[in-house]
Amino acid sequence: MSPSEATHKGSPYLVRGTLLQNHQVAPSYHKMRIRTSIPCENIEPGQFLMVRVSDQPFPLLRRPFSIHSMAALSKDEGSDIEILYKIVGRGTNLMANWKRGKRLDILGPLGSGFSLPTTTGTQFLVAGGIGVAGLFALSQRMKANGHTCLVFIGGKTREHVLCVDEFKTLGADVYVATEDGGLGFRGMITDMVVSFLRDHHTPSGFFACGPLDMLKAIAHIAQSQSVPCQVSLETRMACGLGACLGCVIRTRGSPLPGSEQAFGGGRNFPYKRVCKEGPVFDSEEVDWGVI
Amino acid sequence: MSSEGRKTGGPGPRMSVDIAGIKLKNPVMAASGTFGYGEEFAPLVDLNRLGAIITKGISLEPMEGNPPPRIVETVGGMINSIGLQNVGLQAFIRDKLSFLGQFTTPVIANIFGGTTREFGELAKRLGDSPGIAGLEVNISCPNVAKGGVLFGADPEMAHRVVRTVRRSTHLPIIVKLSPNVTDIALIAKAVEEAGGDAISIMNTLMAMAIDPQSRRPLLSTIIGGLSGPAIKPVALRLVWQAAGAVKVPVIGIGGIMTARDALEFIIAGARAVQVGTANFVKPTACLEIIDGIEAYLRENGFKDIGQLVGSLRAS
Numbered sequence: 001m002s003p004s005e006a007t008h009k010g011s012p013y014l015v016r017g018t019l020l021q022n023h024q025v026a027p028s029y030h031k032m033r034i035r036t037s038i039p040c041e042n043i044e045p046g047q048f049l050m051v052r053v054s055d056q057p058f059p060l061l062r063r064p065f066s067i068h069s070m071a072a073l074s075k076d077e078g079s080d081i082e083i084l085y086k087i088v089g090r091g092t093n094l095m096a097n098w099k100r101g102k103r104l105d106i107l108g109p110l111g112s113g114f115s116l117p118t119t120t121g122t123q124f125l126v127a128g129g130i131g132v133a134g135l136f137a138l139s140q141r142m143k144a145n146g147h148t149c150l151v152f153i154g155g156k157t158r159e160h161v162l163c164v165d166e167f168k169t170l171g172a173d174v175y176v177a178t179e180d181g182g183l184g185f186r187g188m189i190t191d192m193v194v195s196f197l198r199d200h201h202t203p204s205g206f207f208a209c210g211p212l213d214m215l216k217a218i219a220h221i222a223q224s225q226s227v228p229c230q231v232s233l234e235t236r237m238a239c240g241l242g243a244c245l246g247c248v249i250r251t252r253g254s255p256l257p258g259s260e261q262a263f264g265g266g267r268n269f270p271y272k273r274v275c276k277e278g279p280v281f282d283s284e285e286v287d288w289g290v291i
Numbered sequence: 292m293s294s295e296g297r298k299t300g301g302p303g304p305r306m307s308v309d310i311a312g313i314k315l316k317n318p319v320m321a322a323s324g325t326f327g328y329g330e331e332f333a334p335l336v337d338l339n340r341l342g343a344i345i346t347k348g349i350s351l352e353p354m355e356g357n358p359p360p361r362i363v364e365t366v367g368g369m370i371n372s373i374g375l376q377n378v379g380l381q382a383f384i385r386d387k388l389s390f391l392g393q394f395t396t397p398v399i400a401n402i403f404g405g406t407t408r409e410f411g412e413l414a415k416r417l418g419d420s421p422g423i424a425g426l427e428v429n430i431s432c433p434n435v436a437k438g439g440v441l442f443g444a445d446p447e448m449a450h451r452v453v454r455t456v457r458r459s460t461h462l463p464i465i466v467k468l469s470p471n472v473t474d475i476a477l478i479a480k481a482v483e484e485a486g487g488d489a490i491s492i493m494n495t496l497m498a499m500a501i502d503p504q505s506r507r508p509l510l511s512t513i514i515g516g517l518s519g520p521a522i523k524p525v526a527l528r529l530v531w532q533a534a535g536a537v538k539v540p541v542i543g544i545g546g547i548m549t550a551r552d553a554l555e556f557i558i559a560g561a562r563a564v565q566v567g568t569a570n571f572v573k574p575t576a577c578l579e580i581i582d583g584i585e586a587y588l589r590e591n592g593f594k595d596i597g598q599l600v601g602s603l604r605a606s
Contacts, residue, residue, distance in 0.1 A: 011334035014574055052572070057367040057520040057548070060572060107335075107574065236362050238369060239571040241335075243327035243347075245373045246362035271356055271376060290358075 012110050012241065013038050019102040020080065022095075027159050028087045029130070030096050031068070033080055034104055040072035040079035045138035046113030046232055046280040049083065050240040052105035053091040063091045064237050064275070066134030066209070067109060084133040084162065110240045111279050114138050114207060114230055116145060121204030123149040125172075126218050128189055128210025129156070132163045134232050134279075135209050143170050150175065150203070152196075154189025154214070158182040190217035202227055206283075212291065219283035229283035235274045242276035249274055250287040304588035305595040306581070308342070308563050310540050311463035311488030313397050313425045315342035315563060318596055319553065319581045322544055322567035323348055323401035323427060323467070324373065328387040329394070335574040338394045340581065342563060346387065348403040348429050351412055353379035357434060363500050363509040368519025368546070369568060370498045372434045372512040375403055380416060388422045397424035399465065402456075403432060410452050411459040418460035426462050428453060428487075431469030431494035433516045443469040443494075446481035457486030465489040465542065468533070470522075471497050475529045476536035483537045491542040491565060492533055493526045519568040520546045527559055534560025534601060548576065550583020557584075560601040 013036075021033040050062035065083040072079055087096050098104075117123055123142060125135045132153055142149050154177045155161035161183055167174045176184030177192040185192040189210075206229035208218040215231045222229030237247040248271035270287065272278065306317040320343040326332055329344050338344065356376025363370050378386070383400075391398045400423050404410035410428065417423050430443035430452055442448045449466070456464055466482045468475065470493040479490050495516025500509040526545020534541045543556030544565040553564045569576035584596070593599055 014335050059364065060367065060519055060568075061364050061369060062572065105573075236360055236364075238362050238371075238568075239325075239331075239574075241327070241331045241574065243331040244325060244362070244371070244571060245347075245356060245376050246371055248356070248359055248361065248376070250358065269353065269355060271359075 010042075012108055014107050017081070017104040017106045019098055019100055019104055021100060022098050025084070026162060029084065029162060030087065031082060031084045032095070032098070033082050034106065035073070035078065035080050036106055037078040038081070038109065039077050040070050043067060043070045043079065043081070043109045044113030045141045046134055047109035047111050048134075048240075048279060049081065049106055049108035050110060050237070051083075051095070053094050059091045059094070061238055062107060062240060064110075064234075064240060066137075066232070066279075068133045068136050069140060070137060084130065084136075086130040107240060111275055112277060114232070114280050116141060117147055117205050119204050120147070122201070123147055123205050123207060124152065124193065124203040125149050126152045126189060126193060126206060126208040126210070126214070128154045128214040129160050130162070131208070131210030131214075131232070133209070135207060136163055136166060138207055139167060139170055139172055143172075152177070152189050152193055154178070154192070154210070156180070188214070188217075190214055190221065193218070193221060197221070197225070205229065208232070215283070216288050216291075219286065219288060222283060230280050231283045231286065232280045233274050233278050233286070237275055240275045242273050245271075245273065247274040248272060249278070249281075250290045251281070251285045252287050303585055304593055305597075306585055306588075308596060310465070310542065310563055311425065313343065313399070313463050315397065316340070317342045317581045318557065318563035318584070319577050320345055320399070320542070320563060320565045321570060321577055322565035323429070325567040325570045328383075329391050330387075332570070332574055336578060338396055341396045341577055342581070343397045343399050343424070344391065345399045345401050345427050345565065346383070346391075347377055348375050348401045348432065349377050349380055349383045349413065350375060350403050350405075351380050351409050353377065353382065358511040360509065360511055361515075363515075365498070365500055365517065365521070367521030368517050370500055370510060370515040370517050371495070372510045372515035374434045374512070375432060380413060384416070384420050388420060392422045398422060399425045399427050401427040401429050401467070403429045403435075404452075405435075407452050407455045411455040414456040414459040414462070418462050423462060425465060426456065426460065427465040427467050427491060428456055429467050429494070431467050433469070433471065433495060433497045433514070434512065440469045440471055440494075440497075443478065444472050446477050449478050450481040450485040453482050453485035453487045463488045465491050467491045467494055469494050470525055470529055470545075475533050479533040479537045483539050487539060489540045489542060490533060490537060491544055492529050493545050496522050496525060518546065520548050522546045523552055527555055530556055530561050531559040531603070547580065548572070550580045550587060553580050553584055554587055554599070557596070557599050558601070558603050560603070562600050
């Protein structure tokens with residue numbers, strides 16, 4: 001790595017990407033593949049992109065999307081990045097109509113991603129709905145590093161259960177739950193994890209992304225098993241760069257680095273930026289009571 | 292990168308401006324609260340090209356800010372209720388100023404106090420710190436329980452704060468005004484009389500948004516401050532009114548997304564502009580606006596940006 005690359009590691013790029021593919025993968029879910037000049041080795045699983053969805057005053061702000069997968073290009077330094085998204089509002093509705101070849105305004109990779117496990121043993125990846133988006137990149141990296149992972153995917157109905165085959169292709173065992181029982185276990189994915197743990201060994205770690213209630217439940221399970229747990233959170237975001245302080249979540253708090261004195265010794269600084277210190281947090285760090 | 296000679300045809304128009312003794316390479320500053328402490332944007336923007344950087348509002352003690360949700364997008368803008376979360380004066384001086392000191396761009400510290408005395412203390416201690424070119428006194432934040440917009444809504448209170456700051460420092464003082472007032476000219480004059488060296492107009496417009504399904508407010512504090520292109524016409528009107536009422540320089544802020552927007556403010560009477568929400572949408576917005584203003588001057592035969600300031604053909 002050259003010195004200039006070294007200084008750029010961890011820094012975001014503002015680039016023009018080219019849309020290679022944008023297709024529906026399930027009712028109200030699309031997947032987009034973008035060719036970018038972002039070096040693949042600079043992307044961590046769990047990081048995200050801010051995509052400009054319009055050059056009009058409305059919708060104004062960029063939209064954040066987890067990086068679903070990344071692949072290095074053989075010829076040059078760039079990468080093909082996939083994002084998996086749910087059509088929920090004005091921005092994603094516009095995106096769903098984008099055609100191959102469109103030039104995209106991309107900012108990323110952003111945020112702090114997942115820390116890869118340092119111990120051997122099975123890792124549990126738990127996803128709810130669109131939460132699978134960020135966990136796939138993680139499972140890719142885990143596979144490359146020789147980790148074994150079990151993947152739990154929950155959705156309201158079978159139409160909301162995504163990526164099962166993709167995870168299987170990676171060689172992961174996949175367990176599915178739907179609230180209506182239309183596919184796999186009937187009930188919440190967290191109930192399935194609990195029942196699975198009755199007959200199986202405790203995992204070495206949990207990695208979860210999905211609705212807040214699901215994350216809260218997984219954090220609780222992990223704590224009761226004394227297993228580390230990383231959760232990927234989502235909040236409304238404006239800049240994605242750590243400047244606006246709009247996307248914070250309440251944590252159990254830690255003194256601001258280097259400013260312990262300013263807080264009179266023990267006072268905690270509770271709000272952390274999802275775009276910078278997150279989106280992935282240690283579940284012990286999150287103040288689940290308030291969030 | 293020098294702005295001169297980028298195109299053929301000799302030296303470019305003069306872009307530099309002077310705001311109360313602060314020498315700006317060009318009239319485009321990054322607005323407080325939208326550009327962090329500069330370091331957040333440094334990987335994407337050559338900070339040396341900016342007219343000035345106004346840092347995130349700083350208070351004597353660290354402030355944790357408001358509970359989330361703190362932002363919501365609305366048509367043509369966003370409402371925020373950050374609540375002045377900041378690292379506090381001590382950490383600002385120790386950790387943030389040294390980074391900004393690497394650049395040639397003037398650093399203007401935005402200060403916020405809950406009391407007049409706190410404003411004075413901030414001004415005094417920042418005046419003793421190297422690396423600060425000036426102060427922007429925030430008497431217009433709509434998102435804090437005490438101080439903030441209360442100081443900026445009353446000419447007497449505004450006068451008292453600015454006079455206290457004036458007596459506490461020799462640094463140039465810019466006073467950032469609120470649009471949430473009945474008569475901007477009255478406040479602007481009070482600030483000028485109290486010793487303010489320049490006036491920046493405007494802070495956000497108080498606003499709110501509701502989710503009809505849950506019937507809940509979309510911000511934890513219910514009310515926040517609206518920014519973005521939606522507020523530009525209001526800001527432009529206030530700049531025009533204030534520029535006609537005071538002699539000190541006026542700095543235009545409010546929904547500036549493009550060079551055209553910035554030019555409108557300058558023509559209305561602003562000697563410089565600040566770019567805020569646009570930095571979120573386009574991290575390089577300031578640079579594009581600088582280039583766009585320069586191109587306009589060149590194409591329209593202006594030799595100096597100063598020729599354009601307040602050049603509105605009103606009659």
